[in-house]
Amino acid sequence: MESIFDLDTAVTPEGDCRFGATLTDRWDRLGGGPLGGYTLATCLRALAASMPQPEPIVASAFFLRPASHGRAEISTELLRAGRTIATGAARLVQGDREVLRVVASFADPATATGRTLVLNDPPTLPPIEHCVDPLASMILPGVTVADRVEYRFASPPGWQSGAPTGSPSAECWLRFRDDRPADALALAFVVDAVAPAVMEIGAAGSSTLELTVHFRQRPEPGWLRCRLGTRHVINGFHEEDFEVWDAAGQLVAQSRQLAVLPA
């Protein structure tokens, strides 16, 4: 059975480097409308169908306008097909207005055989059965992402009870509710699927301007561990760094976004 994520990010070829897609209301973010990571994953699916290499290794997305539910057209452009790395661009358009511009490089992970040295550890979360489900005690009307994704925190986020911790960082377990295994496309969504770390300093939300994702390894099936945090809020602008680690304790994705607090 196909997962809802695969159904909802599906693209249909409609000509040379052109695809149709339907953005559903099943991946809505806090504040309404489709989550940026969902629209990015949809663009990466169109690019994957256009590239001579199989898997994304890095993607940069500029969120130009809020996406809407319904029809979207994606056009892709091959910038360079090298021996080991291919790079392309995609634009997602709704009603003649460009919503999202993506540039991404693709490669075959099986051909990457260089050195490995990791000077960082996965999030040290308690076992899942000792963690709390923040959605068990929170109603988020319209945030349909919460119907697709399961979260487990060591303790409930402070902002949830109106008591932000003052520390803009978080760690949690995460998986699709239908237990679809994560792959690169899913990771592009996952890095945008946790409430912004700045909510722990009292922000009501945050709008992403740009998101860069590094796809570091193909994840093992199972729960993912996420670590996110912000260290520099300057004149309302802030970065958010996000790491995703898999069940085997490997870093599988790393992302950074530039976002802006509500005025």
Add this chain to the structure above:
Amino acid sequence: MESIFDLDTAVTPEGDCRFGATLTDRWDRLGGGPLGGYTLATCLRALAASMPQPEPIVASAFFLRPASHGRAEISTELLRAGRTIATGAARLVQGDREVLRVVASFADPATATGRTLVLNDPPTLPPIEHCVDPLASMILPGVTVADRVEYRFASPPGWQSGAPTGSPSAECWLRFRDDRPADALALAFVVDAVAPAVMEIGAAGSSTLELTVHFRQRPEPGWLRCRLGTRHVINGFHEEDFEVWDAAGQLVAQSRQLAVLPA
């Protein structure tokens, strides 16, 4: 008198959204050819001339092919001109081959008046007069960037004497030799102008695939402080994080690149 950096990143309008540029041999990197940050700064200059907002706030660059000395054509495209943020794309072409694809958002820093909270400190370097100039004891034939930029380290980099420290991180003071004050364009160059942190784990160099720069504040004149580091080398691919702090102790730029070690 115009600085060499401004002269060498100059662009000439050659029609609607088209510019000519000349990449000189004065900004060559370790390994030869123009430094990626120099070509990125040149593209940002063309974009700045095309955008209705004055200064870059975020840029993502995909390095498709090595740049060459000589003539380059840059074409720009306005993706969206919003009320406060404008986003555009640029491609730099040499001899009909695309070398660099950039997407960047621009804004007016004077209009950013939101909250500030910085949970990080500038590099704790000794005063400049107590630091060492690594170039005083090192000959880097062809690395002409070293003729343009002055560096000061607390102690000489380990790789320089054939004894890498094993820790892929570094901190240093940095400025243009002609003391040109840094601005956003200069920062796009600076984040790529220090030897890769992975040289401290024995790498002979590293090739950047993608570089994202966040321009966080307009720098005060004077020496800049840089902090760079890599925490995850996986199958030869690695990120490099880079921070630039100004003379007033403010974070002025933050960048991350995805790069690959030599095979």
